[in-house]
Ligand SMILES: *[C@@H]1O[C@H](CO)[C@@H](O)[C@H](O)[C@H]1NC(C)=O
Ligand SMILES: *[C@@H]1O[C@H](CO)[C@@H](O)[C@H](O)[C@H]1NC(C)=O
Ligand SMILES: *[C@@H]1O[C@H](CO)[C@@H](O)[C@H](O)[C@H]1NC(C)=O
Ligand SMILES: *[C@@H]1O[C@H](CO)[C@@H](O)[C@H](O)[C@H]1NC(C)=O
Ligand SMILES: *[C@@H]1O[C@H](CO)[C@@H](O)[C@H](O)[C@H]1NC(C)=O
């Protein structure tokens with residue numbers, strides 16, 4: 001892993017009422033890779049091993065003092081396909097060809113999904129190796145495991161592994177869900193069993209009506225199936241809900257990992273079909289790429305391609321029941337900017353409740369030319385609580401089920417005179433406020 005100089009300027013953008021993210025880093029061009037010597041760098045540039053304008057950051061992950069970014073080999077001349085920003089003693093990792101996405105789990109493992117492709121958007125496009133899953137120990141930066149996705153789990157005509165979610169409820173028994181956007185399919189990998197299996201479902205497919213997208217004045221057509229993956233906190237049985245959507249789609253879907261983790265059931269479309277649920281639609285032009293679910297607030301964050309925005313939706317009601325309403329009305333814009341949020345391409349929340357978003361103008365890079373006199377790539381950040389303040393995703397509630405249950409008792413006891421439902425709600429809110437104030441005062 002090379003270090004990327006954070007000569008990238010730290011820029012503060014003065015906060016607006018709602019758009020509570022600020023630019024942490026921005027680049028005109030990824031021209032700040034560190035080479036061991038000046039000569040090494042000059043050599044790399046002169047023999048075109050390194051062509052700065054062909055380097056575009058795509059995936060993002062934050063673990064302790066390091067911010068990792070991936071730089072896929074879209075075009076020739078990519079200096080390092082996995083880089084990080086803070087200074088540390090990283091090893092060069094030549095095994096990595098072209099990772100799209102990475103995920104650091106809470107067990108200290110960095111999961112790197114290597115698509116195995118090089119020069120993806122060039123005529124010289126080729127697959128160098130089968131796609132691979134590489135797992136690093138972040139404490140030692142040693143490669144713990146390299147898992148090659150077997151041939152029979154790939155589409156011979158082309159598979160493109162573009163996204164990963166890791167279910168790390170149990171560090172000894174974690175699972176990775178890998179999205180093959182082209183097939184489309186999910187590959188489920190069991191860390192314990194060291195094996196994987198393919199899951200296919202109609203809901204992974206594209207909606208042909210959603211194929212046209214416009215970003216930064218450029219209209220293009222994509223047919224990317226299942227892409228956005230986000231895992232909820234675990235339920236009482238230890239399973240999460242996987243929220244997912246194809247990129248070329250307006251809809252959001254969900255399935256329990258209880259289904260995906262059961263190899264036989266996961267592979268049997270007849271038996272599992274109805275276990276996959278359609279939650280609802282984001283509406284026309286509601287295509288979305290990356291998504292991430294913050295397990296502490298239960299808020300799902302997702303990118304909106306057309307709006308140049310990050311949007312949120314609460315997956316649960318204040319009483320921890322699943323929110324059944326996935327509608328435009330229940331969504332809120334977290335941050336929108338035609339300047340700094342053009343093509344939000346990865347979203348993560350770190351262990352300190354910081355929301356991180358990487359935006360990179362990808363369609364302009366792919367179909368036109370980036371103007372290297374202006375900033376093209378940005379990493380924005382903000383606290384989750386600030387980001388969702390005053391939005392539909394803000395519960396304003398203390399996250400503690402015991403308290404909520406206690407309050408329910410108070411409300412129900414008061415209900416004997418059968419007040420109207422709006423009075424009930426009023427009582428409920430008053431009771432909540434009283435308890436919240438009491439809790440704050442008692443602390
Ligand atoms: C979170 O904060 C602690 C203490 O300030 C720090 O040591 C740690 O590196 C931070 N982690 C991340 C992911 O920022
Ligand atoms: C690959 O493409 C060919 C021709 O389009 C088609 O007949 C075949 O079924 C495809 N194979 C797979 C595995 O999708
Ligand atoms: C798939 O599930 C169906 C219905 O539950 C069952 O009848 C069938 O035998 C299963 N197929 C396989 C290959 O297990
Ligand atoms: C939880 O809240 C939702 C709406 O906020 C309500 O429809 C549902 O009945 C509640 N469930 C329980 C168990 O209180
Ligand atoms: C879901 O939306 C409907 C229609 O807007 C509304 O009547 C209902 O209360 C909502 N339910 C919850 C649990 O928010």
Ligand SMILES: *[C@@H]1O[C@H](CO)[C@@H](O)[C@H](O)[C@H]1NC(C)=O
Nearest residue numbers: 215216217306307308337338
């Ligand atoms: C931002 O871009 C969107 C989509 O291109 C457009 O609808 C909107 O009017 C623009 N907003 C501003 C403030 O320029």
